Amino acid sequence: xxxxxxFLVIALAVCFSCxxxxxxxxxxxxxxxxxxxxxxxxxxxxQMYPSLQKSVYLYDKMDELTCxxxxxxQSSHLSTVVMPGFSNLREAEISNLINYLSHEWGDxxxxxITSIRxxxxxxx
Numbered sequence: 410x411x412x413x414x415x416f417l418v419i420a421l422a423v424c425f426s427c428x429x430x431x432x433x434x435x436x437x438x439x440x441x442x443x444x445x446x447x448x449x450x451x452x453x454x455x456q457m458y459p460s461l462q463k464s465v466y467l468y469d470k471m472d473e474l475t476c477x478x479x480x481x482x483q484s485s486h487l488s489t490v491v492m493p494g495f496s497n498l499r500e501a502e503i504s505n506l507i508n509y510l511s512h513e514w515g516d517x518x519x520x521x522i523t524s525i526r527x528x529x530x531x532x533x
Contacts, residue, residue, distance in 0.1 A: 439506060
């Protein structure tokens, strides 16, 4: 009986350790590159750094996110605020970041790496 209990405890521990959080690489990239401005919760800071929660880019303009992330952009509200571009990110990293953003604050659409590759080719 004791062996069965020990076995069940070990099996449960292994099972729980195998359940990984989704989009961990995207979350890591977000924390490193984006959360300083857009905040950990995606709320941003008013007009200076827009909220990502239910952002139009995560619903209607996902096809523009790749270029936005790679090239950055000037704020439309404040001339001194610029979102930097991250042209050093690889296709897989951009895909993981966008999929994390979509999972956290969008409609949970998954953007495959083939779409990222195509969008990079069409960035200005």
